[in-house]
Amino acid sequence: MSSQLSSFQMFLPISDTLKYCLLALAIALFLTALIILACKMHQYYKYKSSILKDAKFMKATSVAKKTEGNVLVKSLSPGFLETARKEQDSKIQLMQKEMEKLEVHLTPSPPSTESLDDMTSESDHTREFRGKLKFSLNFSKKTMTLLLTVIEATDLPDYSRDPFVRIRVFSKVDEPQSDVQSVLHECETKVVKNSRNPVFDEDFCLSLKNYQLSNTCLKLEVKDFDKYSRHTLIGETRVALRDLKVSETLEFCEELQEKTKDIIGEVLISLKCLPTAQKIEVGILKFKTSSLSIIKERDVYARIDVFSNQQKQKHQKSSLRAKSKVTVFNETFLFSLPDPGKTHCLVLISLYETVANGRKLIGQTSLGNQTKSGHNHWDQMMQTIRQPVADWHPLYI
Structure with a gap:
């Protein structure tokens, strides 16, 4: 036994002083760990208490604001509330006037109507005098052709910068009680830059075979060219071709008049109200036109714009269809419309055809x-909730 102890002491030659030093170091490390742990616990509880204080403060603030709002509403005098109601009514009336102004461009005005495509801010200006357009006509009965010479325009308004003339020949459909017209020809003059008295001096040969002069009229529109937006309509003039004399050149100098519109077809539209989803469904079913002369190998599509309480929603387009006398779409589109019974809504349907440019x-x-x-x-749609209602609408240009 004594030999074993001696061998152990030989392998571990540690003095008592060193042992005590190691023990003291271990105790110091342990105490240091306890101090660090206590600091971390203190920081955690401090952070948690600050979060609770902030939450209580936010809750108290929201309650105070709500109470303050209720007190403010209760403290408002009846006169102030009446004034607020009058201001709201005036805003609604202003919105109705704006929609009526938009409607003016889309409803027929005897004897015909003008396209919304010419709507610009300048078109709302009062123009008592729009200028004059000088042109000549010569009709040949032998060849059934009309020679049109657009000579010049004079005294155009100050805002006119780059004028040109758009020419359309209309022929009324030979049907009783129908205002639909066919577009026989459509062409334009060159654009004259920076002139209020532009000289065009251009000739156009328009064939009128198989059409009766008694139902045909010529429409000349003077427009201001805009490269980046819609062209502004300055004014227009019309000539009934039934008054033309054979082989005699007639020269005209007509004062430009306010724009008008023409019915060139019909579009079948369906409407469906979905009050639970707060939406309306607009369906483009068919489009028919009598303008046989402009039916070519082109595609057509419909664009739907919805205005609710003066706010324009994102427009939607139909797919392309081959152009024909009766073009079938059969497509529906959904638009948001909260409270359809009270929301002021306007649906604008535009038919376009694709061209080279x-x-x-x-x-x-x-x-x-x-x-x-x-x-x-619209009233029929509101009376038959969740059921589609279809009706034909005239198409204006």
Whole structure:
């Protein structure tokens, strides 16, 4: 036994002083660990208490604001509330006037109407005098052709910068009680830059074979060219071709008049109200036109714009369809409309055809609870909730 102890002491030659030093070091490390742990616990509880204080403060603030709002509403005098109601009514009346102004461009004005494509801010200006347009006509009965010479325009308004003339020949459909017209020809003059008295001096040969002069008229529109937006309509003039004399050149100098519109077709539209989803469904079913001369190998599509309480929603487009006398779409589109019974809504339908350099407007129509021509269709939709109601609407250009 004594030999074993001696061998152990030989392998572990540690003095008592060193042992005590190691023990003291271990105790110091342990105490240091306890101090660090206590500091971390103190920081944790401090952070938690600050979060609770902030939450109580936010809750108290929201309650105070709510109470303050209720007290403010209760403290408002009846006179102030009446003034607020009058201001709200005036805003609604202003909105109705704006929608009526938009409707003016889409409802027929005897004897015809003008396309919304010419709507610009400048078109709302009062223009008592729009200038004059000088042109000549010569009709040949032998060849059934009309020679039109657009000579010049004079005294155009100050805002006119780059004028040109758009020419359309219309022929009324030979149907009783129908205002639909066919577009026989459509062409334009060159654009004259920076001139209020532009000289065009251009000739156009327009064939009138198979058409009766008694139902045909010529429409000349003077417009201001805009490269980045819609062209501004300055004014227009019309000539009934039934008054032309054979082989005699007639020269005209006509004062430009306010724009008008023409019906060139019809579009079948369906409406469905979905009050639970707060949406309306607009369906483009068919489009028919009598303008046989402009039916070519082109595609057409419909664009739907919805205005609710003066706010324009994102427009939607139909797919392309081959152009024909009766073009079938059969497509529906959903638009948000909270509280359809009280929301002021206007639906604008535009038909376009594709051309080499972009698109060309065929015609437009509008309907809604603020329109003169389409409110009957809207009322039928509101009377048959969740059921589609279809009706034909005239297409204007």
